[in-house]
Amino acid sequence: xxxxxxxxxxxxxxxxxxxxxxWQITPEDSSKTGDLDxxxxxxxxxxxxxxxxMEVQYRERTHLLKKNDFGHFIHGKGIxxxxxxxxxxxxxxxxxxxxxNMLFKNTPPFPFSLVTKALKQPVSALPPTIxxxxxxxxxxxxxxxxxxxxxxxxxxxxxALMMFLMDMSDLHIRYSEGDKDSQTGRKKxxxxxxxxxxxxxxxxxxxxxxxxxxLCISQQYLNRxxxxxxxxxxxEWICNSLVGEIANMLEFTNNSMQQIAIELNFPDQATLSKFxxxxxxxxxxxxxxxxxxx
Numbered sequence: 001x002x003x004x005x006x007x008x009x010x011x012x013x014x015x016x017x018x019x020x021x022x023w024q025i026t027p028e029d030s031s032k033t034g035d036l037d038x039x040x041x042x043x044x045x046x047x048x049x050x051x052x053x054m055e056v057q058y059r060e061r062t063h064l065l066k067k068n069d070f071g072h073f074i075h076g077k078g079i080x081x082x083x084x085x086x087x088x089x090x091x092x093x094x095x096x097x098x099x100x101n102m103l104f105k106n107t108p109p110f111p112f113s114l115v116t117k118a119l120k121q122p123v124s125a126l127p128p129t130i131x132x133x134x135x136x137x138x139x140x141x142x143x144x145x146x147x148x149x150x151x152x153x154x155x156x157x158x159x160a161l162m163m164f165l166m167d168m169s170d171l172h173i174r175y176s177e178g179d180k181d182s183q184t185g186r187k188k189x190x191x192x193x194x195x196x197x198x199x200x201x202x203x204x205x206x207x208x209x210x211x212x213x214x215l216c217i218s219q220q221y222l223n224r225x226x227x228x229x230x231x232x233x234x235x236e237w238i239c240n241s242l243v244g245e246i247a248n249m250l251e252f253t254n255n256s257m258q259q260i261a262i263e264l265n266f267p268d269q270a271t272l273s274k275f276x277x278x279x280x281x282x283x284x285x286x287x288x289x290x291x292x293x294x
Contacts, residue, residue, distance in 0.1 A: 003094060006036050014145035016154055019099035020161075022142050023092040025054070030086045036094065037078040044095050045079050047071035048126075048134055052088035056081055059231075063123050065090075070126050070134065072118040091138040095161070097244045098251060103158055114172045116191065119230040130171045137164035190215060191229045194222065194237075202241040204265045208234045243279045246272070250288045257284050 006023075007015040010032050013023035023029075036043070047056065053066040057080040058073050065071050073079060081092075095103070126134070141160045147153060197211050205211070211234060212222040219234075226234045242264065249260045257269045266272040273284050280287065 001035060002037060003096075006034070009034075012142070012146075014142070014148075016145070016157060017099075019096040020145075020157065021092075021094040022138070022145050024139075024142050025084065025088050025090040025092055027052075027086055027088060030084045030088055033081045033083060035078060035080045043079065043097070044100060045071065045073040046093045046138075047073075047090060048131070048138055049088075049090040050131075050135060052085035052090070054081065054085065054088060054090060055083040058122065065123055068126050068128075068131050069123055070131075071123045073122050074115060074118050091135070091142065093138065093141065097240075098247055101244060101248060103161065113188065114169060116188070116229045117172075119232070133167055133171060134164070137167055140164075187225050187229060190217070190222070190225045194226060194234065198237060198241055202238060203245060203263065206238055206242065206265065208238065211238075239275075239279055243276065246276055246284075247280075247287065250284065251291045260284075 001009075003015045003018045003021045007013045007021055010023055010029055012026060012029075013021065015021040025032075036045075045056075045058075047054070047065055047070065049065045049067055049069045049071075051067050053064060056063050056065065056071065056073075062082060063071065137160070141157065141164060144150075144153065144156045144160050150156065193215055194211055197214055201210070208219045208222060212219045215222060217225075223233045223235070226232065226237065230237070232240075245264060246260060249255055249263070253260075255263070257272065261267075261269045261272040264272065266275070276287070277283050282290070
């Protein structure tokens with residue numbers, strides 16, 4: 001189900017524009033398991049468990065989150081809540097790819113080492129200081145989202161979310177100085193350089209060979225480095241970025257399908273349509289109709 005449907009069926013659960021959602025999970029919702037998908041094709045999920053436990057399925061793996069655990073699931077095409085304890089007290093927050101692109105404007109407020117760590121280890125136990133800080137920020141976001149009559153509700157949610165992300169990044173940097181994943185090294189440099197190149201060139205360059213050439217390494221080595229850092233290949237990153245670009249154009253422009261194909265360097269509209277359908281399950285027309293319907 002999408003974010004609107006997911007929110008409607010749960011208490012203390014709020015969404016905006018079907019692109020952002022926060023849910024304070026309490027014992028009264030302990031039976032509310034289910035799937036969550038996004039029309040964007042990509043979602044980022046943060047889960048903070050204050051008491052009790054819950055299970056989520058992500059990338060065909062089941063993760064158990066218990067008291068004081070934090071889950072940071074990045075670039076998932078969907079997530080399933082499979083079980084919740086009857087003494088649960090937790091926060092469950094979702095942002096979609098288009099919402100993040102709008103929020104960050106290609107400048108995420110967190111270091112790449114945080115991204116790579118989350119991709120390799122999405123669930124971690126938090127010390128009390130960090131748990132308390134993130135819990136406070138999530139409570140602020142939930143309270144802001146719950147005030148449906150506030151004229152500036154959407155802007156306040158964005159600001160509260162940015163404060164949460166900046167706190168999360170600050171705590172990661174300060175408390176992970178000895179973490180090998182945060183150390184400067186050749187592999188991290190390659191990953192950071194690849195992501196920069198991707199943002200600059202993905203509209204025109206869709207082949208791994210281009211990025212490998214720019215980095216003066218082989219395609220095989222680039223794929224191995226990116227896969228080792230993020231559990232996704234360079235080709236998968238390129239596809240995900242292209243899907244995000246297509247979705248943004250469908251939502252925020254009136255460009256025809258042929259114009260989008262030309263701007264994104266697809267040989268023709270049919271190839272663009274086939275690619276988008278394969279990646280998201282929606283045709284270009286279906287996706288634009290869903291966006292306009294909202």
